[in-house]
Amino acid sequence: MIDLSHRRPAPHTRAAATATAGPDSTPAVPSAGNGHGIGQRSSDVVSRMDPRVKMALTLVLMFSAFTIRSGWQLVAGAVLVGAAITVARINPLRLLGAVHPFLALFAVTGAVNVFFVHTGTPVWRFGSVTITDNGLWTMVIYVLRFALVILLGAVFLTRTTPTQMTDAFESLLSPLSRLGVHTHELSLVMSLALRFIPTLTDEAKAIADAQAARGGSIETGSPLQRAKAMSAIVVPVFAGTLRHADNLSRALDARCYEGGSGRTHYRAMAVAGRDVAAMLAAAAYLAALVVLAL
Secondary structure (H helix, E strand, C coil): CCCCCCCCHHHHHHHHHHHHCCCCCCCCEEEEECCCCCCCCCCCCCCCCCCCCCCHHHHHHHHHHCCCCCHHHHHHHHHHHHHHHHHHHHCCCHHHHHHHHHHHHHHHHHHHHHCCCCCCCCEEEEEEEEEHHHHHHHHHHHHHHHHHHHHHHHHHCCCCCCHHHHHHHHHHHHHHHHHHCCCHHHHHHHHHHHHHHHHHHHHHHHHHHHHHCCCCCCCCHEEEHHHHHHHHHHHHHHHHHHHHHHHHHHHHHCCCCCCCCCCCCCCCCCHHHHHHHHHHHHHHHHHHHHHCCC
C-alpha cells in the first residue's frame, strides 16, 4: 500500500491558495493593534499619507494641544480630531473603547486639580476644602487636552503600520547620521520593540493564566499576596525577554547583519498632494489657535 498522508499538495491547490491570499498578503502574525478592529489596513487618505509627514504632523498637533487655554481653542481642537477620525474612516465608538482606560486615568488625575487650585470664586466649601471656578476650569482643560492628545495618537497608531513608523523614524533622523548617530540601528530597535509587544503580551497572559491555575492569581488575596503573585509573573516574562533578545542577536549574527549602510527600502516614501493638503490644514489649525489666543 502507498501512504498518501504526506503527499505534497497538487499544483492547482497551491495556485488556488496563492490566488486567494493575493500578491500583497502578509503572514498571520500577532497584530500590534488593540483588538477592537480599528488597527486594520485601510485604503483611507490617512493610511496612504507619507509616514514621515504623518508622524511629524501628529507630533506637532499633539504638542500644540498643551497650548490650549480657552474654550474656543478646545472647540477648534475637537473639530480637528473629529475631522481626522472622519478622514481616517475610524468608528468613533471603537476608538473610544480602545482608549477609554487612558481617558479615565487622566480624568481622575485631572480631578485632583480641583483640590489644589484655590484662586478664583469659591463654588463649594466643605470644612477646609474649597473648590473654586478656576479649579473646575483647570480640571476641564487638563482632561480635554490629554483627550485630544490621546485621540490624535490613536488615529496615527491605527492607520500606520510598524514598518511605516520605523521607516519614517529613520528618515526623519537621517540628518543626525552626519554627526555620527546610528539612526538605522535606533530605528531597528524601535521596529523590534513594536514587533515584540504582541509576543510578550501573549507570554505574559499565558504565564498569568498558569499562575492563576496554581492558585497564584493577582486578582484575589491581600495586597502582599498580589505583589508576590505579580513577581511570579514579572520574573518569567523578563527571562523570556532576555531569551528572545539572545535568539534575535544570534539570528542577526548568522545573517551577517552589518547595519543600514547601503540598504534600500521596498516601498519608497514620497510626498504627494494629500500630504501637502494635510500640512496646509495643520498650518491653518495652528494659525487658528494663535488667533483665538489673542
